[in-house]
Amino acid sequence: MTRLGLGALLSHWRHNPWQLATLIAGLALATALWSGVQAINAEARVSYDRAADVVSGRGLAQITRVDGAKIRTEEYVSLRRTGWQVSPILEGEVQRGGRSVLLIGIEPMTLPGGEGTQDDEQSPLELEDTEGADVISAHPDDAAVFEGLDVTVRPDTARVPGRALADIAVAEDVLGRPDEISRLLVAPEQPLGLDPLPPTYRLTQTGDQTDVARLTESFHLNLTAFGLLSFAVGIFIVYGAVGLAFEQRRAVFRTLRALGLPLRRLMALLALELGVFALVAGALGVALGYLIAAALLPDVAATLRGLYGADISGQLRVRPAWWLSGLGMALAGTALAGAAALFKLARLPLLSFNHPRAMSMHADAAARWLALAAGGLFGMGAVIAIAGQGLFAGFGLLACLLIGAAFCLPLTLSAALRLAGRWHHGPLAEWFWADSRQQLPGLSMALMALLLAMAANIGVSTMVSSFRLTFTGYLDQRLSSELYLTTSSPGQAEAVTRYLDDTGATVLPIVWQDLRIGGLPAEIYGIRDHTTYRENWPLLQAVPQVWDRLAAGEGALINEQLSRRLALNPGDTLETGDRVLGVYSDYGNAAGQVVISETAFKARYPQIETLRFGVRTADPDTLAAALRERFDLREDALINQADLKAFSLSVFERTFAVTTALNILTLAVAALALLIGLLTLASLRLPQLAPVWALGLTPRHLAGMELLRAVALAAVTGLLAVPLGLALAWVLLAIVNVEAFGWRLPMFLFPAEYARLGALTLVAAVLAAAWPALRLSRTPPDRLLRVFSNER
Amino acid sequence: MVLKITHLVKRYDPAGDAVLRDVSFEMAAGETLALEGESGSGKSTLLHLVAGLDRVTAGQIEVDGTDITTLSDAALAQMRRVVVGLVFQQFNLIPSLTVQSNIAFQARLAGRHDADWAAHLAQTIGLEAHLSSYPETLSGGQQQRVAIARALAAKPRLLLADEPTGNLDETTADAVLHLMLESAAETETALLMVTHSPRQAARMQRRLTLSHGVVSTRGPSEVAI
Numbered sequence A: 001m002t003r004l005g006l007g008a009l010l011s012h013w014r015h016n017p018w019q020l021a022t023l024i025a026g027l028a029l030a031t032a033l034w035s036g037v038q039a040i041n042a043e044a045r046v047s048y049d050r051a052a053d054v055v056s057g058r059g060l061a062q063i064t065r066v067d068g069a070k071i072r073t074e075e076y077v078s079l080r081r082t083g084w085q086v087s088p089i090l091e092g093e094v095q096r097g098g099r100s101v102l103l104i105g106i107e108p109m110t111l112p113g114g115e116g117t118q119d120d121e122q123s124p125l126e127l128e129d130t131e132g133a134d135v136i137s138a139h140p141d142d143a144a145v146f147e148g149l150d151v152t153v154r155p156d157t158a159r160v161p162g163r164a165l166a167d168i169a170v171a172e173d174v175l176g177r178p179d180e181i182s183r184l185l186v187a188p189e190q191p192l193g194l195d196p197l198p199p200t201y202r203l204t205q206t207g208d209q210t211d212v213a214r215l216t217e218s219f220h221l222n223l224t225a226f227g228l229l230s231f232a233v234g235i236f237i238v239y240g241a242v243g244l245a246f247e248q249r250r251a252v253f254r255t256l257r258a259l260g261l262p263l264r265r266l267m268a269l270l271a272l273e274l275g276v277f278a279l280v281a282g283a284l285g286v287a288l289g290y291l292i293a294a295a296l297l298p299d300v301a302a303t304l305r306g307l308y309g310a311d312i313s314g315q316l317r318v319r320p321a322w323w324l325s326g327l328g329m330a331l332a333g334t335a336l337a338g339a340a341a342l343f344k345l346a347r348l349p350l351l352s353f354n355h356p357r358a359m360s361m362h363a364d365a366a367a368r369w370l371a372l373a374a375g376g377l378f379g380m381g382a383v384i385a386i387a388g389q390g391l392f393a394g395f396g397l398l399a400c401l402l403i404g405a406a407f408c409l410p411l412t413l414s415a416a417l418r419l420a421g422r423w424h425h426g427p428l429a430e431w432f433w434a435d436s437r438q439q440l441p442g443l444s445m446a447l448m449a450l451l452l453a454m455a456a457n458i459g460v461s462t463m464v465s466s467f468r469l470t471f472t473g474y475l476d477q478r479l480s481s482e483l484y485l486t487t488s489s490p491g492q493a494e495a496v497t498r499y500l501d502d503t504g505a506t507v508l509p510i511v512w513q514d515l516r517i518g519g520l521p522a523e524i525y526g527i528r529d530h531t532t533y534r535e536n537w538p539l540l541q542a543v544p545q546v547w548d549r550l551a552a553g554e555g556a557l558i559n560e561q562l563s564r565r566l567a568l569n570p571g572d573t574l575e576t577g578d579r580v581l582g583v584y585s586d587y588g589n590a591a592g593q594v595v596i597s598e599t600a601f602k603a604r605y606p607q608i609e610t611l612r613f614g615v616r617t618a619d620p621d622t623l624a625a626a627l628r629e630r631f632d633l634r635e636d637a638l639i640n641q642a643d644l645k646a647f648s649l650s651v652f653e654r655t656f657a658v659t660t661a662l663n664i665l666t667l668a669v670a671a672l673a674l675l676i677g678l679l680t681l682a683s684l685r686l687p688q689l690a691p692v693w694a695l696g697l698t699p700r701h702l703a704g705m706e707l708l709r710a711v712a713l714a715a716v717t718g719l720l721a722v723p724l725g726l727a728l729a730w731v732l733l734a735i736v737n738v739e740a741f742g743w744r745l746p747m748f749l750f751p752a753e754y755a756r757l758g759a760l761t762l763v764a765a766v767l768a769a770a771w772p773a774l775r776l777s778r779t780p781p782d783r784l785l786r787v788f789s790n791e792r
Numbered sequence B: 001m002v003l004k005i006t007h008l009v010k011r012y013d014p015a016g017d018a019v020l021r022d023v024s025f026e027m028a029a030g031e032t033l034a035l036e037g038e039s040g041s042g043k044s045t046l047l048h049l050v051a052g053l054d055r056v057t058a059g060q061i062e063v064d065g066t067d068i069t070t071l072s073d074a075a076l077a078q079m080r081r082v083v084v085g086l087v088f089q090q091f092n093l094i095p096s097l098t099v100q101s102n103i104a105f106q107a108r109l110a111g112r113h114d115a116d117w118a119a120h121l122a123q124t125i126g127l128e129a130h131l132s133s134y135p136e137t138l139s140g141g142q143q144q145r146v147a148i149a150r151a152l153a154a155k156p157r158l159l160l161a162d163e164p165t166g167n168l169d170e171t172t173a174d175a176v177l178h179l180m181l182e183s184a185a186e187t188e189t190a191l192l193m194v195t196h197s198p199r200q201a202a203r204m205q206r207r208l209t210l211s212h213g214v215v216s217t218r219g220p221s222e223v224a225i
Helices: A002-014 A017-055 A075-079 A140-146 A168-175 A212-248 A250-258 A264-309 A320-346 A356-387 A389-422 A427-478 A490-503 A529-534 A546-551 A562-567 A598-604 A619-629 A641-655 A655-693 A699-740 A753-777 A781-785 B043-050 B073-082 B099-108 B115-125 B140-153 B169-186
Strands: A059-063 A086-096 A098-108 A136-138 A152-155 A161-165 A183-186 A201-202 A483-488 A507-518 A520-527 A539-542 A558-559 A580-584 A590-597 A612-617 A637-641 B003-010 B020-027 B034-036 B058-063 B084-087 B160-163 B189-192 B206-211 B213-222
Touching: A002 A017, A002 A212, A002 A264, A002 B058, A017 A212, A017 A320, A017 A655, A075 A086, A086 A140, A086 A168, A098 A140, A098 A168, A136 A140, A136 A168, A140 A152, A140 A161, A201 A546, A212 A250, A212 A320, A212 A389, A212 A427, A212 A637, A212 A655, A250 A264, A264 A320, A264 A655, A356 A389, A389 A427, A427 A641, A427 A655, A427 A699, A427 A753, A427 B099, A483 A520, A483 A619, A483 A641, A490 A507, A490 A619, A507 A598, A507 A619, A520 A546, A520 A598, A539 A781, A539 B213, A546 A558, A546 A580, A546 A590, A546 A619, A558 A562, A562 A590, A619 A637, A637 A641, A641 B169, A655 A753, A655 A781, A699 A753, A699 B073, A699 B213, B020 B043, B020 B058, B020 B206, B020 B213, B034 B043, B043 B058, B043 B189, B058 B084, B073 B084, B073 B099, B084 B140, B099 B115, B099 B140, B115 B140, B115 B169, B140 B160, B140 B169, B160 B169, B169 B189
Parallel strands: A098 A161, A136 A152, A520 A590, A558 A580, B034 B189, B034 B206, B084 B160, B160 B189
Antiparallel strands: A059 A183, A059 A201, A086 A098, A086 A183, A136 A161, A483 A612, A483 A637, A507 A520, A507 A612, A539 A580, A558 A590, B003 B020, B003 B058, B206 B213
16 A cells, blocks of 8 residues: 555656656755855864864963063973973964965974874874985975975875974974974973963963864854855745645545545655655755865865965865765755645645635735744844844844745735736736736745845845945055065165165055954054055044054054954053054954054064065156165065055955855756746646637737746846845844954945846746746647547 | 538547548527537537637638638637637636626627626626625536626627536526527527537537537427527
8 A cells, every 4th residue: 555655646756757856956956055065164164173283272272472572492491391281383484486384393292192283084294204304294285385495295185275284393494493482382281389380471271262263153154154045045946846746746645545545654655755855855965065065165265265364175075974964954954845745734635626716815824824924033033133142143133034024925926916916907917917826826935035045146245245345445545555565684674664765765664463362363563653544544433633642652543353352442441451542444354453653562572573564655666676676575575556456356356256156056046946836837827728728818928928927926026135135235234244254344235236136037037937938838729628628 | 600610620640530520510690509429529629629729630610701720820819709709618717817807808808898798797697796706616507607608798709618517417507508598699699519418409409419520410409499
């Protein structure tokens, strides 16, 4: 009985292969986008962990000098002698051919528990080869940086790109910094009765998470949110396909039950059928997700490098965790989408008949319930907006807004179609609008998916375009020096500045020191009092006479990120002891920044040499050529403003390349949903269309009306997506971005972009409707006649 | 003549047997004719061909003086709107439109909508209280009456009915047929009705029997109206 029942159920899919393809494609796409994002996140997290092992030590405390100076070897030895179980780390950049690698020197003998040298997936580090030569372990892409040095480079794909490891003695040689230690790692186990740390040192407890992981958390949450949105859009397709298959098989269900198949067995068979589809589609989806992740990973890596300085491996590995997560999501999504069908089956009376209009009326009731649920979601969103805090609250608000709006769609569309029906007179128009309302239940899921995808597109494009506009203006303000110069030594710096003074150019030193504020990495800059800053810096808030007071050393300017993160405003005091005089916008940088006067900086960090300068000149090309000729500068030592802006903008563009790509994929999925919905409906339409044909309309005329209907529904959905998209943009700009990146941007409107997206959606709707319409226009009369009689 | 069929042949499969073979007959304005025959004899096919819903293999069909076998699809659609009224066994009302809209639908398509006539028809079929209802809320007999009113609303020259009482009980079937005959007489509409029921056929002026695609019997009805 079970086998026969299953055979009867499966025969539906054999006769409707397109519907099966729809179901599998929808679920596979949903899983693919979700698991693709998870693959990227998983890869990034593994990279952070590896980086954390060598950079800061996972969960290990660190010792640095309070004055920011390097620790000398004798200081390290002295601390060891007093019982401190510490291990030295020396870090420095090695540059060649425009590529920069952070070389990290470690002392394997004293490294706490070997933590820094290997993790569960990374190959063990051997810092000497079999012949005793010095070894640098680096990612294969970084090996070229060390060419020509008297060391053996051991390429290792498991290494994080941009970071290489070596024994500290080798690092000292390569970096040319003997007797220097950047910081000391503190072993978790320390002897009892240890002498307190001398006041010249600072002990920093690193949390369980690394700095990079904490800084990038919001970025990954953003990606996850987009993955979920794409998944939701895909699940709408699955819901639509499962629901329609249920409606089409009502008669089969009734017959099977009438023939003696128990309801529970029938439900179990249906669940089994869906489970098998979910596993097949899930496996396909995870495989497709791998390809998507592999395609997007380089952009993500570039984004994380540009925005956070985080290096992640560009190589994707198959990890069981996201395979299982992908399959789990496919099963969960199918269960969600199939639950309604199973519920209906459980309540299906043995004797019930399909009445299209009755189905439409049930759908009206369902639409009213959905609208009520939407009201609840909007209410919840309002509560979150007022009382919620943090990134999760931001995403919670977004979810309430988007799902609520999607739930409102069937009722709104129904009302819009009823209104349109009142405006248009004539039998065809009347039938067209009434019939369109009747088609809504079959199409509403696809239209919801379209609404979400379009709103996401409008929202994200508004955010990105607003950001681009603001960022371009910001770069014009911030990068006001015509040339940016990096000298190789204090001697060269002195010679160059003297020459520049002689030529009449204005020299603006760029000097900074890394520090930690609020437990996170930050930078403190010293700037010279000059009209360049006074006229150009984008101050968001400031005390009166801010520049005069800054020059007088009365306080500091801080960037917006730091201001928001630590809730600091002008008048407050930083943990460095500086009074906040103003807050400036600082886009494209996740870390906190403090600006004090050059004089105050030099007094606080006398050991920091000034090696970088901004140069104001009326003729940058001539001056750049003269500087190169006179001072034998490296190619990358002198950068003009235009190049720097172009570089910054390229970082910006890559930052949003991933979200844009996910957006386009989501829209494509929604268009597919519409195509699938229309194709499936087309098979059910003949009984409704044949009488109209018999009463005097040609199939071509009817096909044209079907096309028009798809365009009209997509157009109304598109119009509704505009306010929703703008609300989404507002939440992204005013809440999510502030939480994620620490800055708030002004919102601009881009009507031309929305019009282009609208046109694209209409084209997608026409394309989606074209095939079913073409099939209808070519329907032979005998197929239409079968509606009226089975007899010839 | 409202309808003139000459040497009509219809084959679905070019290599197979003809469904209709050399069928010829005529109908005058206001005339009623019953088309009888066993299942598969070609009755519905003949009706569909006359309605311009399907194409002939050979022969000629003149409806209201026009040879419809040479018409384009668009012209056939126009002919169906204006000249012909159709009543099906399954009623085939438009579920998304109210009773009133269903009745007026074809007449409005044909540009011949007459509100008074539509109201008279609604009164005649006894459904003036259900004009704003949707078809599914009506019984089978009520739905068929709506279908008849729809077919007659455009005052067609030829009313084609394919077993219009096939799904109805005897009493309802009699009432529906009475309505059809009365309305057709009132508008001088010729009625060609496919039926399996000798009792129903007997109420028509003429009867034709189709057997294996050939008209085998012709003659006046035993019972005149």
